[in-house]
Amino acid sequence: MNAKLILALALVLQASVSFCEIPAPSQELVQKYESLRDTFYSRxxxxxxxxxxxxxxxxxxxxxxxxxxSLKDKPELQAIVKVASGLGAEARPLVDRARTSLLGLYEAYLRPHVGTGLSDTIDRIKVYLDEVMPAQ
Structure with a gap:
């Protein structure tokens, strides 16, 4: 039931957003986001x-x-993994478009107001994360 509601919400949001033009994010912001994401995954x-x-x-x-x-050899689990990976592959373009749209909205409307504060906060958090959960 929750999956149906999430899908319906995503479709409604996509339809409502298609009526307005969303600015594309700058290459600098995309590179900064990807750098932070890759560091997080590395951690x-x-x-x-x-x-x-x-x-x-x-x-x-x-x-x-x-x-x-021993669970990896069970056919039921292998079927679930196949379905989940197929859903992930199907949802990847939708997730990429949503991420690009959110980065564009952030850059256009929020970054001028909270960009430097957010960047400073992330830099302060990195110091603690390097001690507790290093990326290397």
Whole structure:
């Protein structure tokens, strides 16, 4: 039911937005966004690999890891993974257009007012993240 509501909301928003012109984001903003996104994903991958190493050293963690490995061979789970990856592939263009539109709206209407403050806040947060969850 929730998926239907989300899809309906996305279609309504897409139709209402198509009536107005959304400015395209500048290349500088897109590069800054992609840099922040890539750093964030790198932090998550690094934290996940550390978690796997920690769990692998523990006997209970090893048992859980063996259970998860046994689930990978089940056809039901493989079917769910195929459907989810197919939905992800179908939704990718829609997500890319939405991201570009949101970046354009942010740059046109919000960045002049909150851009420097947001950038400073992100830079301050990076200092703490480098200590707790480094990207390398």
């Amino acid at each position: 998550l991958r690094n934290a996940y690999s550390k978690l796997q190493t920690t769990v692998g050293e523990n006997e209970q963690g090893q048992n859980a890891q063996n259970f998860i490995e």
